[in-house]
Amino acid sequence: MKKEKTIRLFLNSILTCGLAVLILNCSTAKEALEISKSEKETFKQVKGDTIKISSDLTEYEIIIIEPGFYTWLNSIAKPEGYYSQNFLENRNYIMVLEWNQRVLQPSRFSPNLYELQIDYSSQIDYGYEVNYKLYNYFIYFQRKYNQRLGPFVPRI
Template sequence: MKNFTYKICVFLIISILTFNNCKTSKNSLSISNEEKISFSKIEGDTITISSDVTEYDIIIIEPGFNFWLQSTARPEGFYSQTYLENRNQIYVSEWNRRVLQPQRYNPNLYELEINYQNNIDYGYEVNYKLYNYFIYFQRKYNQRLGPFMPRI
């Protein structure tokens, strides 16, 4: 009986250690020095994303985002428009869900709903910059808006 109890204790200890190691590696983000610089910027940084073809505008007022976009984000053309649209739909849905729950999610982070619709072609530039804003936001504020880690 003592041998059986000993085996269970060893198994539990190994399980707990393994679980903690997996949990830590899944949740940790590797933040580069350039990202740390962009995250620490405090002056206003406004980007207007617009498309002449679709007549839609997005205005992002986030200190450091433009610097991060130029220095850290993947270049335009790296992702397909379909990829960006699919990810943006996931991120926008979760974002809007959080906007509607200010008692649960920080209302200073999630202030306004985003009106993004699947059936509208916003063009590559709008989707590219919106997607990168979501990546920037998730990395800077340690948030997760989807089932995958926000990576570059």
């Protein structure tokens, strides 16, 4: 009887802790999605920004034509050096996989948002700058269009 009561108390404690963690995680995710006034202003831009992402060390480049992205990258995004290259590569790989899946499903996901596949391999070192700008484009895109390209909350 005493052992059964101890087990029941232990299970109740685990359940209570799990519920508290769930509530905290929900509120943290909600806070991370809040868009500041200055960020909303960059999303409203209609003038086309063109960003060419390339590396002197590799032959790879990405061209992003997205109104407001250049302004957002220079005024709102975390500065270069904030993230490690390993972090950026891991996140980019996950988001590229999701992006490419959505390109292949135009009846389910807007072909206006997901136009072209991205050729990105975890076996290639694209350099820091390419990974930094690609990662930040994904964050910008998710926040602007209220999308989710993986299990992570798109936070700044």
